[in-house]
Amino acid sequence: MSEGAVVTGPDGKPRCPWGLSAEDYVAYHDSEWGRPVHGDDALFERLCLEAFQSGLSWITILRRRESFRSAFDSFKIASVAEFTDADRERLLADPGIIRNRAKVDATLANARVLADWPAGELDTLIWSYAPDAAKRPAPRTAADVPPVTDESTALSKALKKAGIRFVGPTTAYALMQACGLVNDHLADCFVRDSVASAGTARG
Numbered sequence: 001m002s003e004g005a006v007v008t009g010p011d012g013k014p015r016c017p018w019g020l021s022a023e024d025y026v027a028y029h030d031s032e033w034g035r036p037v038h039g040d041d042a043l044f045e046r047l048c049l050e051a052f053q054s055g056l057s058w059i060t061i062l063r064r065r066e067s068f069r070s071a072f073d074s075f076k077i078a079s080v081a082e083f084t085d086a087d088r089e090r091l092l093a094d095p096g097i098i099r100n101r102a103k104v105d106a107t108l109a110n111a112r113v114l115a116d117w118p119a120g121e122l123d124t125l126i127w128s129y130a131p132d133a134a135k136r137p138a139p140r141t142a143a144d145v146p147p148v149t150d151e152s153t154a155l156s157k158a159l160k161k162a163g164i165r166f167v168g169p170t171t172a173y174a175l176m177q178a179c180g181l182v183n184d185h186l187a188d189c190f191v192r193d194s195v196a197s198a199g200t201a202r203g
Helices: 023-031 040-053 058-062 065-071 085-092 101-114 121-127 150-161 169-178 192-197
Strands: none
Touching: 023 058, 040 058, 040 065, 040 101, 040 121, 040 169, 058 065, 085 101, 121 150, 150 169
16 A cells, blocks of 8 residues: 555546556545455455465556456355365466466465355454454544554454464455455545445444
């Protein structure tokens, strides 16, 4: 995320700086990032994409998101858990995704773990780490947004203890930001209030 306060776009609306740093980011910033995401498959998708993003820029993943969805059967846990060695080789040869062997293997392994969980358990676990929004002051600049928090560290530990791979504290916090567990739109960003009213504090 770029440093600095909000930036006014061509439409006259003030946004978080990163939301105007690339054309692909505008719609994602305005309509997705920070809004509550629920459902095991939907959260599995975000968890996987954040893991693939590790070490890369999010725009790299965003521009490949539809290819990822196609390659991983829309990230349906039950389906990905049944992927075979042939599927693994297919994924590692797919130029539309990030062909990182460790990340592909982690995605398949995580799906197999989660396939044994009761419906709703992943949703419940992740959302149990949402902090109290009333205790988090709105960031004024991007520099006020932390890369890791106590909650993301705890979430990372809980997921790892449950057998989920490739989810460190930084990845866990990016997941929390993207899925609405926290509202890190800057104080003067025009999206912040609508995200807050969508119920970001607790799902």
